[in-house]
Amino acid sequence: MHLTLSACLPFSLRAVIDSHGWSQLAPFAVEAHNETLTRIECLSTGRVVELCIHETTGGASVEAKGRFTGAEREEVGYKVWWMLGLGQDFSPFYRRIRNAPKLAHVEPKAMGRLLRSPSVFEDAVKTILTTNTTWQGTIRMVEAIVAAHGTPLPTDPSRHAFPTPQQLAATHEAELRGLGLGYRAPYVLELAQHTAGGSVDLEALKELPDSEVRQRLRALKGIGEYAATSLMVLLGHYDHIPTDSWATKLVSQEWYGGEPVGREEVERAFAPWGEWKALVYWFWDWSS
DNA sequence: GGTAGACCTGGACGC
């Protein structure tokens, strides 16, 4: 199967891959010197396929082995469109940051899009697994649940899709703890059970307004202020900054001479950027 | 509303 998808220009697959660490998390993988993004994906029919995504003139192309039905092609097209944020228009953002020396690299490199998972459920689980641990810990935990509970790729059973809410809901807390999730295990299990059971509709968050999204995310166990804001940024709400220890450290060094700062100071530092705060923070040139 | 302590793991460090 071969699909071609057009993007709101400018677009750079490399910029999406490098946008944050998500491309390092299973079932994503990056090949050919960061030029190809691959992903093992379980379609709604239960079929597991490997998607190979390349940049093309004007957007991206997707390749996968085998013949696909019309519905399968449509599903793949939507998922890749969402993952890469192909429909996102960053021209207002670029206009706003022109003349800002610390952001001069952003528009020429078509930065702005953040790689996201096809489902909000997957992004929520991964975000929970970023909290209170190191990045290596997050990589290890995600690999563990994908390998243990994701459906294997038929042509290479060593690779798996991300587990569905139903697959994770069918596990037990002790099993997830055994995978190294620690105290996060009940949070992931509860989220999977609520999602699988229908009492939580994470996909609806893609269309809801800012305040409603925040309220619904904060109601989920294991998702605090940082995790909720991180997820909101992935969903395209940029007016708050996901403040973790790294953010406070950067802001402290940049504007407060190394003095300890908190969430308020981080928000205040980027307040002039209004609705684009989070993107400005994320792509700010911290090198000095 | 604010604060302290517990939760888990891996890595760094000292012995």
Next chain:
DNA sequence: GCGTCCAGGTCTACC
């Protein structure tokens, strides 16, 4: 090799 300490967000109990 072993034990101790620390970093990393969120939750809960308490004031």
